[in-house]
Amino acid sequence: MFAEERHAEIEKILKKEGKVKVKELSNIFSVTDDCIRKDLKVLENDGKLRRTYGGAILSKDYPLQREVVDRKMYHVDQKERIAKKAFEHIKENETIFLDISTTNILLARLLANSNKKILVVSNMIDILQILVKNPLITVVGTGGTMHSKVNGFMGALTIEYIGDYSFDKAFLGTCGIDIRDSTFTTLGAEDGLTKKAIINNSRHKYVMIENEKFYFNESYKYAHFDDINGIFTDKKPEKSIENLFLASDVQIYHL
Structure with missing residues (x-):
């Protein structure tokens, strides 16, 4: 799986769950924890999420449905x-x-x-x-x-x-x-x-x-x-x- 495809999948999980964990994502995609951390950093720079200890949460640029x-x-x-x-x-x-x-x-x-x-x-x-x-x-x-x-x-x-x-x-x-x-x-x-x-x-x-x-x-x-x-x-x-x-x-x- 290309990095861009993995990023898209991580976004889908985020929008469904509101959070992701490094360990769980590394198991899902069969990659190292460091690889996932780099993915999360890229997505954070794009405003898609906010990194937290051990994972990330949904960014306000992707708010939960409001109305x-x-x-x-x-x-x-x-x-x-x-x-x-x-x-x-x-x-x-x-x-x-x-x-x-x-x-x-x-x-x-x-x-x-x-x-x-x-x-x-x-x-x-x-x-x-x-x-x-x-x-x-x-x-x-x-x-x-x-x-x-x-x-x-x-x-x-x-x-x-x-x-x-x-x-x-x-x-x-x-x-x-x-x-x-x-x-x-x-x-x-x-x-x-x-x-x-x-x-x-x-x-x-x-x-x-x-x-x-x-x-x-x-x-x-x-x-x-x-x-x-x-x-x-x-x-x-x-x-x-x-x-x-x-x-x-x-x-x-x-x-």
Whole structure:
């Protein structure tokens, strides 16, 4: 296999998994570790990835799908597992907040088909439309400035509305984590500041995160691991990342 062909295959793995490891790639392509390191350096110079200790992660030049309309059909199986586990933690008569998140859309569907009597506040239109079909659920929309790319509300007016509530539990979306300082990240300040308001007004805070997002981060840091009680994910992260969460007393929930 020519180097260019190997580079293309490495890119495919990266876009699917969000990360690669030198040892695994050397086994896949039957080449030395040094050969793979050179491949990764070439791809990093081309802006395709960012090298890490023992491997590489997806570069921001190859971002994960960002708009809700794109993400709804992405990793559905993983998101369903996350939603099912989160559903088990919602109790009768609780007041909960469902943040802008395609995984929370699936959680909303589970709630809409349940007999749980709860109050749900959300800033995402998809979630409100699903939940309003169940008469046992009191559904409240935050209002505020509408953002079409996420089909939801963010910003100052939304933050002001959130401040009038006290939530038993909040379930937040994320674009990834920054392992350098143990923070959760999102695309921009408006979403990040809205998430901070949700956290500040909730007793128990949970982040919904697919495994691939443990290896990707975005531009705005909205919470430190210490600010969160737990994460719901489709499978346990690798040991080094798991230890970061455990050091901050963050519970990891997965099926």
